[in-house]
Amino acid sequence: MRVVTIENFGTLGPDFEGHEGYIYEGDAWLLRFTIKSPEHFFANELRNLCEVLGLNLPQIYQMTLYGGGRGLYDARLHISFETPPKDNQIEQLRIALAASSPSDYEDDELDSRFREFLKTTTPAIKSKVEKALQQEELNVSKDTQSD
Amino acid sequence: MFPKTLRVTSNAARFIRAKSNLDTVVQFEWEDGQPGLDTWGNVNFILAETLRAQYEVKNIVRLEFRGIPDTAGECSITAEILAKNPVRLNPVRKILKARKPATRQSAKETVPFVIDDLLDRFPGLDERDKKMLSAFNTLPLPRRIYFWQKFIAPYFQ
Numbered sequence: 623m624r625v626v627t628i629e630n631f632g633t634l635g636p637d638f639e640g641h642e643g644y645i646y647e648g649d650a651w652l653l654r655f656t657i658k659s660p661e662h663f664f665a666n667e668l669r670n671l672c673e674v675l676g677l678n679l680p681q682i683y684q685m686t687l688y689g690g691g692r693g694l695y696d697a698r699l700h701i702s703f704e705t706p707p708k709d710n711q712i713e714q715l716r717i718a719l720a721a722s723s724p725s726d727y728e729d730d731e732l733d734s735r736f737r738e739f740l741k742t743t744t745p746a747i748k749s750k751v752e753k754a755l756q757q758e759e760l761n762v763s764k765d766t767q768s769d
Numbered sequence: 770m771f772p773k774t775l776r777v778t779s780n781a782a783r784f785i786r787a788k789s790n791l792d793t794v795v796q797f798e799w800e801d802g803q804p805g806l807d808t809w810g811n812v813n814f815i816l817a818e819t820l821r822a823q824y825e826v827k828n829i830v831r832l833e834f835r836g837i838p839d840t841a842g843e844c845s846i847t848a849e850i851l852a853k854n855p856v857r858l859n860p861v862r863k864i865l866k867a868r869k870p871a872t873r874q875s876a877k878e879t880v881p882f883v884i885d886d887l888l889d890r891f892p893g894l895d896e897r898d899k900k901m902l903s904a905f906n907t908l909p910l911p912r913r914i915y916f917w918q919k920f921i922a923p924y925f926q
Contacts, residue, residue, distance in 0.1 A: 627838050661910050664809040679803045680842050686833040691851055693827040727906045730810030736905050740898040754920050755904050
């Protein structure tokens with residue numbers, strides 16, 4: 623299937639001045655695979671896939687992950703390639719990524735709300751939350767050791 | 770980061786099918802940035818806020834990102850999640866309770882200008898806050914959601 627993305631569709635008038643936008647054309651590929659954990663996929667594997675295949679994220683024009691009540695695992699990526707990938711690039715996607723450091727969610731909504739909370743809360747509440755956070759870190763550490 | 774076009778509210782979610790007497794699939798639709806760790810965090814935040822105690826990460830059964838042409842990488846997102854009946858959909862808590870009102874400054878008052886704040890990734894946070902933020906952001910996602918729901922969200926409305 624040929625994928626054609628048209629910028630400024632139906633918007634240019636006869637008096638239009640400036641940049642008309644681009645038309646991107648590519649061949650649609652469907653990549654199917656299973657993932658071990660959505661967290662690892664979003665933190666590491668998706669970025670690696672883009673690097674290996676030489677993609678910009680918007681070229682993945684549709685991505686669906688399915689699960690059956692035990693977590694998401696079945697991934698379907700629809701990708702528009704301007705230059706189709708080579709076999710060795712596809713093969714490279716099977717290589718396991720080195721164990722990474724814990725995922726750092728530094729720009730999501732929870733991060734911004736926690737920042738706001740820290741800036742405005744009272745010292746007493748902050749101390750209570752700090753203690754709970756330390757306990758949570760201990761729990762995670764224990765879980766990791768038992769794994 | 771959430772774009773301004775974020776449309777998820779409790780009434781944007783709808784029940785699409787009931788599965789036995791126990792589980793219902795609830796569908797959510799909204800717009801956010803490109804798929805990545807931050808949007809995955811946002812997905813979980815939205816679902817956890819809306820479903821509260823009903824929410825478990827493992828119960829997401831479909832998550833779809835569709836790139837929107839003519840945008841800087843924005844996506845429309847559909848999430849479907851199993852939830853036990855009866856399902857109650859709650860609003861996303863946005864505002865801190867009992868937040869101190871902003872005080873009006875006198876026209877003659879001199880406000881210190883701290884250049885370091887412009888260079889700082891964490892403006893307004895001291896060392897202790899930064900340490901807490903880092904510890905929170907590196908928790909595994911289910912723990913982070915649990916921590917949010919139990920210890921932080923009650924201070925929001």
